[in-house]
Amino acid sequence: MRSARETTSPRGCPGRKLRWHAFAVAFGMLPAFAAVRQAFMRVFHRQGVCTLPSSKLRLQVPEGRIPVAIVAPGSFSPPTLLHLRMFEEARDALERTGGKFKVVGGYMSPVHDAYGKASLAPAHHRLSMVEAAVSDSDWIMADSWECLCRSEWTPTVEVVSRFAAELSKVPVAVGSNRPQCGKVQLVMLCGGDVLQSFNATKPSGERVWPDDDVEVIVGQHGLVCVGRGKADLGAIARESTVLGKHLDKIVLAKPRVLTGISSSVVRQYLASNQSIRYLVHDKVRDYIFKHKLNELPNWQ
């Protein structure tokens, strides 16, 4: 009498029972595999800090549209819902400017710790918070080149140029044409305060932005500015000599609602032990408390 455990059929092949057991064992080991893979990714993911993320990039745009990517360098200490909202406003503004553009992706690029701003949380924390903030966006990505791949602070013009260089290697298909490299254009996203700083001079008399840098960022690439306050962005742009030359490369987005959620205000709430729910992405809030960023000395 064959016992239930017998594993070979008369034909000598592994019986159904063995296959089932093997499958069940493999299935049961799935969590273990996932954990091993996750540990692997944690160890080796950081070796990918210098590569441009491209998983959310749109590789196909409709006929007659210019593929464009939005890049936002910033402190993101922490990233707030306003940052995310600015991306949405920028995309709407670009795609509605005569239907010329199609946004293929967006990047949040946290600045290097060496920038020296007092309120900067450590770079890996800021990067993780940005990753959390965009985790459920289908087009915005976090980029770590500036804050983790470089050993010192990188001027914005170099950051923008690096993005442009990397994006020119991404093949995108326009309409029914075959995918081609070098199609994706770049715009830098900034707020009204940054637009004003293009015209500003430091107390030393030096310009905040070297004219050559602005020439590259705005002249070669482009700018999309999302107003935060009541400032007349158009006037600011026209007043500036260097910006005034490239008005056609500047898109101004005037949001209907000014959420005003700055990182500094979020830090103030945290310092007073008040709720920051609905000011930042829920996952960012979870991260802040898990890693006790609310207790950072430079966040008090």
Add this chain to the structure above:
Amino acid sequence: MRSARETTSPRGCPGRKLRWHAFAVAFGMLPAFAAVRQAFMRVFHRQGVCTLPSSKLRLQVPEGRIPVAIVAPGSFSPPTLLHLRMFEEARDALERTGGKFKVVGGYMSPVHDAYGKASLAPAHHRLSMVEAAVSDSDWIMADSWECLCRSEWTPTVEVVSRFAAELSKVPVAVGSNRPQCGKVQLVMLCGGDVLQSFNATKPSGERVWPDDDVEVIVGQHGLVCVGRGKADLGAIARESTVLGKHLDKIVLAKPRVLTGISSSVVRQYLASNQSIRYLVHDKVSRGLFTPGLVHCAKGFFVQVRDYIFKHKLNELPNWQ
């Protein structure tokens, strides 16, 4: 030779094989059970529209604190992140006013369709959006008494009184005392515009708020007002004769940031086919066994933005 399918062991009990098969079948039917339960909830949940939700209520408060619940009547067409933010600011303000209060829960109460405001989406949609908006809050609940249990519009004073009556039946323990009913106080949450309306007169000369109503809402219960603009709420409160009598029952919260996300602005974005991402609640949380979904009548749609587009509320004629 016993075949692999034989199900009884020599002892006559169902063999391992049968138990395994039975388990596998039951396990495989779990999604079906969940679907049946969801359908059941959809059909029968609405019979609970008149009961006060209480699942998120805190039934224990520290020694020396007064348990208080926050009630926000409103249109919520749609509910925005500003509404949710106002709850958070209100709770912080109440719990930091000398540490007198402890907030035990919050309620969003959508107004009845018969209120007649032009931009009201149908009540069941507004209720579902509010349920979605609070689905992942651990203290705010959606209440359907006003918009679905009543057959016509209910003045705010009656809504507030009903909340107070229901909450007085909830036993809450203060410190190490035993749970007692009648402990929970009530405050109404409103924005600066509503506070201003307490003093306002309609074109007909009639007061927007009957003085008796304000006497009940503010005098018997309380008010927490979260500023939306630069208006000096304190001055507004002091100017009003009826409010001025009960300044001790009014808590003013002045947020550090005024997000300004009104429902009308969200409708404008929708009408222009622009993004409303990060203006309304936006949590993707789909799962059979996610905790917190128990309260959600519509099952697993816990994204307000998703709800709007799924039910084509952006195409409502009164939202254009």
